[in-house]
Amino acid sequence: MKHRIVVASNNKHKIEEIKSILANRYDLLSMEDVGFYDDIIEDADTFVGNALIKARTIHKKFDCNCLADDSGLLIEALNNEPGVYSARYAGEPVNHDQNIEKVLLKMKGIENRKAKFVTVLALILNNEEFIFEGEVHGNIRLERSGNKGFGYDPIFEPIGYNITFAEMEEAEKNAISHRARALAKMEMALFK
Numbered sequence: 683m684k685h686r687i688v689v690a691s692n693n694k695h696k697i698e699e700i701k702s703i704l705a706n707r708y709d710l711l712s713m714e715d716v717g718f719y720d721d722i723i724e725d726a727d728t729f730v731g732n733a734l735i736k737a738r739t740i741h742k743k744f745d746c747n748c749l750a751d752d753s754g755l756l757i758e759a760l761n762n763e764p765g766v767y768s769a770r771y772a773g774e775p776v777n778h779d780q781n782i783e784k785v786l787l788k789m790k791g792i793e794n795r796k797a798k799f800v801t802v803l804a805l806i807l808n809n810e811e812f813i814f815e816g817e818v819h820g821n822i823r824l825e826r827s828g829n830k831g832f833g834y835d836p837i838f839e840p841i842g843y844n845i846t847f848a849e850m851e852e853a854e855k856n857a858i859s860h861r862a863r864a865l866a867k868m869e870m871a872l873f874k
């Protein structure tokens with residue numbers, strides 16, 4: 683019998699991406715599958731802290747293996763803002779367009795456009811905790827371009843490209859994204 687891992691995310695796209703890597707070796711369950719509908723308060727001030735809060739909450743409640751993630755955008759000239767506040771940078775409820783607007787306004791006239799996306803994965807497997815991090819570096823555009831992807835994709839141009847994440851095909855973004863890199867590290871650590 684395959685071991686089970688509960689993925690602490692309600693984002694279907696993320697679960698699919700994780701499935702493509704782990705599904706042959708583990709039975710992956712969503713929070714819905716185990717009947718967990720509570721809000722988990724992610725009040726840590728680091729990605730590692732928030733990913734661990736999610737993984738530990740599920741692990742404690744169901745005594746199961748669990749994988750959780752936390753991601754965000756860090757902009758050098760803004761002292762690494764929006765960081766852990768990426769989703770709600772312009773306030774509640776989450777509004778990606780207003781978040782972008784806030785970034786573009788704050789970055790007006792600033793020459794240093796360096797930024798990176800970061801993903802932290804927290805895995806609790808057989809009662810042991812593992813952390814994996816992935817990053818992708820790039821620059822913040824002066825204005826939006828493209829309509830694919832989500833979040834800050836229209837203003838993020840990864841190093842080595844002259845298009846934004848929002849102009850890339852999904853597969854192209856998934857090959858170099860922060861999330862893909864964190865997942866690749868997990869795969870290496872677990873299976874290689």
Ligand code: IMP
Nearest residue numbers: 751752753754755768769832833834835
């Ligand atoms: P989450 O922790 O993966 O839900 O990400 C938190 C927030 O970071 C999202 O709501 C987005 O604003 C931003 N973010 C994370 N990953 C990406 C990405 O791949 N593209 C654009 N924005 C992202």
